[in-house]
Amino acid sequence: MEAFLTWMAVQKGASEATQKAYAVDLGQLAEFLRSQGVSLGQPQTVTRRHIQSFLAWLFRKGDAKSSMSRKLAAARSFFRFQQRGGRVAENVAAQVRNPRQEKRHPRALNVDETFALLDTTKGPTGGSGPVSGSAEEERVLRRDLALAELLYGSGLRISEALGLDVDDVQLASRVLRVMGKGSKERLSPLSDTSHESLKRWLEERPLLALPEEPALFVGTRGGRLNRREAARIVERLCQRAGLTFTVSPHSLRHSFATHLLEAGADMRSVQELLGHQRLTTTQRYTQVSLESLMQTYDQAHPRALKK
Numbered sequence: 672m673e674a675f676l677t678w679m680a681v682q683k684g685a686s687e688a689t690q691k692a693y694a695v696d697l698g699q700l701a702e703f704l705r706s707q708g709v710s711l712g713q714p715q716t717v718t719r720r721h722i723q724s725f726l727a728w729l730f731r732k733g734d735a736k737s738s739m740s741r742k743l744a745a746a747r748s749f750f751r752f753q754q755r756g757g758r759v760a761e762n763v764a765a766q767v768r769n770p771r772q773e774k775r776h777p778r779a780l781n782v783d784e785t786f787a788l789l790d791t792t793k794g795p796t797g798g799s800g801p802v803s804g805s806a807e808e809e810r811v812l813r814r815d816l817a818l819a820e821l822l823y824g825s826g827l828r829i830s831e832a833l834g835l836d837v838d839d840v841q842l843a844s845r846v847l848r849v850m851g852k853g854s855k856e857r858l859s860p861l862s863d864t865s866h867e868s869l870k871r872w873l874e875e876r877p878l879l880a881l882p883e884e885p886a887l888f889v890g891t892r893g894g895r896l897n898r899r900e901a902a903r904i905v906e907r908l909c910q911r912a913g914l915t916f917t918v919s920p921h922s923l924r925h926s927f928a929t930h931l932l933e934a935g936a937d938m939r940s941v942q943e944l945l946g947h948q949r950l951t952t953t954q955r956y957t958q959v960s961l962e963s964l965m966q967t968y969d970q971a972h973p974r975a976l977k978k
Contacts, residue, residue, distance in 0.1 A: 672697055672711070675752045684854030688830065696745040700725055714753045719763045722746060726767065736770040743769060778922050779929040787912040789819055789864070810875045811891070815904045817865075817872035818888055818896075821847075822905075822923035824865035826931075826944050828852075829920040833896055835887040842870060859944065 676694060679685040685693070701711040703725050709716040722743070729739050746764035753759045780788065821832050831849050839848040845861040861869065880886070881893035888896040901920050909917040928945055 672701070672749075675749050678752055679748070686830065686852075686854075692741070693745045693748070696742040697749055700742065700746055703728060711749075714750060714759050717750075717763055719766045722764050722767045726770065730770075740769045743767060778916070778918055778925075780918065780922065780926045782930060784912070784914060785823060785923075785926055785930075787914065788908050789816060789823065790912065810878060813868070813872045813875050814879070814888060815908060817868040818901065818904060819908055819923060820862070820865040820868040822920055823927050824862035825859045826924050826927035827859065828924060829898060829901055832920075833886075833888060833898065833901060836885040837873070837876070837887050838885065840869060840873070840887060842866060842873075857943075 672694070675697075676690050679693065680690055697711065704711055704717060704721060707721055707724065709721060711717065725746075726739055726743065729742065734742075743764060747762060750759060750762040750764045754762050818832060821827050821835075822829065825847065827847075827849060828851070831851060834850055835847065841847070842861075845866055847859045847861060849857050849859045851857055876887075876889065879891065879893060880889045884893055884895065886895035888901075890896050890900055898920075905920050905923065906917045924945070931944075
């Protein structure tokens with residue numbers, strides 16, 4: 672398994688998070704296979720039936736279908752690697768279909784909700800004006816708003832935003848150098864508000880960051896911000912905005928794409944901005960916009976069939 676993970680990192684450019692997820696998923700598969708009398712260390716002994724039984728076991732255990740699909744994807748990649756190395760004649764995991772997925776999308780904020788969440792005139796607790804918090808609270812708020820502005824204003828994945836270094840920010844050119852999935856680099860434009868938020872945060876960052884820390888976004892201890900802290904940041908911003916619900920960091924990226932498409936942006940342009948490899952991935956946002964449109968129609972049009 673170690674050889675496979677090394678291949679994923681070197682040849683496929685898999686991120687550290689992807690490598691860890693694959694290690695956990697394949698470890699679970701290996702444990703299940705041992706209970707069936709076969710070994711992942713001897714991949715030629717594993718059959719399609721074993722993989723199907725593994726998915727059935729996950730289903731009975733209560734795993735989400737999205738989680739089952741991810742684990743199947745890890746198995747497919749593993750057996751593809753073994754096939755290329757001549758250890759197996761066929762990819763048995765590729766012969767198994769993905770579980771049918773529920774159509775679930777992250778909640779997209781409307782424009783008013785987004786503006787409330789990114790409002791710079793409110794203090795850390797939602798009060799008006801900078802006097803509503805201490806100097807440290809105001810400093811942290813600048814960081815939080817700069818992060819949220821990038822997620823919404825540039826449509827970054829949370830992993831992309833947290834992976835940014837200070838050197839990746841080109842304020843004069845109003846672009847970011849972003850390392851996306853598969854270690855694919857792209858330039859992402861900065862909106863006017865993102866530019867201003869980043870500028871304000873960079874003025875305060877030296878007071879929080881450790882001396883040798885390259886990360887753009889740092890925590891209160893001075894090191895690179897992590898995903899859990901980022902989720903808490905967005906949750907706090909929702910509460911500060913007076914929203915009756917909270918959203919995930921990915922919802923801001925989702926809102927970015929949805930609002931662009933609703934405003935008539937070209938699909939290919941949105942694909943490039945999001946860093947999607949396939950246009951079909953971007954088209955999911957069109958479906959969300961269409962569902963929202965039809966809901967509005969059903970509620971408002973006099974000829975619509977009321978439910």
